[in-house]
Amino acid sequence: LALELGADVVELDVHLSRDGHPMVIHDEQLDRTTDGHGLVGEHTLEQLRGLDAGAWFDPRFTGQRVPTLDEVLAWAAERNGPPHLAIEIKNAPIYYDGIEAKIVELLARHGMRERTLVISFDHHALRRIHELDAGLPTGVLYACRPADPTALAIAAGAQVLEPHWSFVTSADVAAAHAAGLRVVAWATTEPLVLRSLIAAGVDGVATNHPEVLADILRDG
Numbered sequence: 001l002a003l004e005l006g007a008d009v010v011e012l013d014v015h016l017s018r019d020g021h022p023m024v025i026h027d028e029q030l031d032r033t034t035d036g037h038g039l040v041g042e043h044t045l046e047q048l049r050g051l052d053a054g055a056w057f058d059p060r061f062t063g064q065r066v067p068t069l070d071e072v073l074a075w076a077a078e079r080n081g082p083p084h085l086a087i088e089i090k091n092a093p094i095y096y097d098g099i100e101a102k103i104v105e106l107l108a109r110h111g112m113r114e115r116t117l118v119i120s121f122d123h124h125a126l127r128r129i130h131e132l133d134a135g136l137p138t139g140v141l142y143a144c145r146p147a148d149p150t151a152l153a154i155a156a157g158a159q160v161l162e163p164h165w166s167f168v169t170s171a172d173v174a175a176a177h178a179a180g181l182r183v184v185a186w187a188t189t190e191p192l193v194l195r196s197l198i199a200a201g202v203d204g205v206a207t208n209h210p211e212v213l214a215d216i217l218r219d220g
Contacts, residue, residue, distance in 0.1 A: 003082055006214030009117075010076075011086040011206055014069055014103065015040040016096040017048055022069035022103060025053070028094045033057075034066065041094055069103070073110040084115045086206070088141070089129075091122035100128040104136065123156040130157025139184060143167065150179040160184055162206075165193055170200040177201070191216060 002010050013026045018041055030036035034051040036043065045068070054061025069087070076083055089099055107113050118129050119139040126138040139160030145167040146152050153161055161176050165185040173183050185197050186206035194216050197205055207213050 002210060005209075005211040007210040008082055008084060009086050009204070010083040011088065011119075012069075012072060013088045013090045014099065015090050015094070016099050016102070017045045018042055019044045020098070020102065021045045022099065022106065023048055024067045024069055024072050026090075028090065039094065041096065069106055070110075073106055073112050076115070077110045077112055084117070085112065086117045086119055086139070089118065089120040089122060089125045091120060091125050095122075100125055101132060104129065104132045107136065108133075117160060119160070119162055123152070123158075126156040126158055141186075145169075145172070149176060150181065153179075153181055160203075162186060165197060165205070168197055168200055168202060173201040189213075 012024045014022045015025055015028055017023050023040055025033065025040060027033060028039055030038060030040060030051065033056060034053045035055065036051040040048070048066050051066055052063060053066045054064025076085055087103060089103070103118060107116055113136055117137045117139055118126065119141050120126050121141045123140050126140060129136060129138050134157070137160065138156065138158040139162040140152050140156050140158045141162040143164040149161050149172060153159065160182045162184050165188045168185050176183050182203040184204035184206060185202050187208065188194060188205070189207050189209040189212050191212060194205060194213055205213055
């Protein structure tokens with residue numbers, strides 16, 4: 001659906017199952033978006049595969065399962081163009097030992113290194129990604145206005161700044177570009193805000209409604 005609505009990149013979040021499989025689900029808890037209970041990391045792959053992750057949202061999606069990152073990468077790799085992927089490592093408040101190595105290995109296996117950006121609020125995790133594969137692009141997520149965003153990226157070995165939209169200024173975007181960094185803001189659907197971000201010179205915007213942004217871009 002994201003591709004049909006005009007998105008260039010599909011963002012997803014990854015947690016580890018109890019038996020070490022990267023699972024694509026937003027929350028560390030199962031309760032909000034599945035018929036399961038407790039932490040993702042307390043359940044095995046087999047247990048997670050048995051959960052319904054769609055009925056809570058709409059009866060039309062009854063039977064939707066929690067996909068593995070392996071499955072999503074296989075789906076994306078079949079397509080030559082879009083989608084590119086932005087994989088968020090969802091460390092904190094649960095920290096997953098070894099999740100970085102598993103992501104790096106899966107990206108290499110599916111030939112998706114060139115089409116993936118790994119992002120996280122846990123900048124230590126991004127630094128580990130950089131140590132494992134210095135050629136894999138990463139982005140530092142944050143919801144503040146750092147005194148030196150460039151230093152933040154350099155410390156994590158990242159190439160992209162990912163600030164919350166409310167902390168984006170045209171001066172900061174210009175400084176990031178001068179340092180060779182890209183800026184991708186998140187996450188808004190408000191047309192006035194989207195236009196202000198475009199005017200500020202950002203390289204991308206994460207939004208739950210890509211069709212709104214696509215319409216604005218088409219209108220110039």
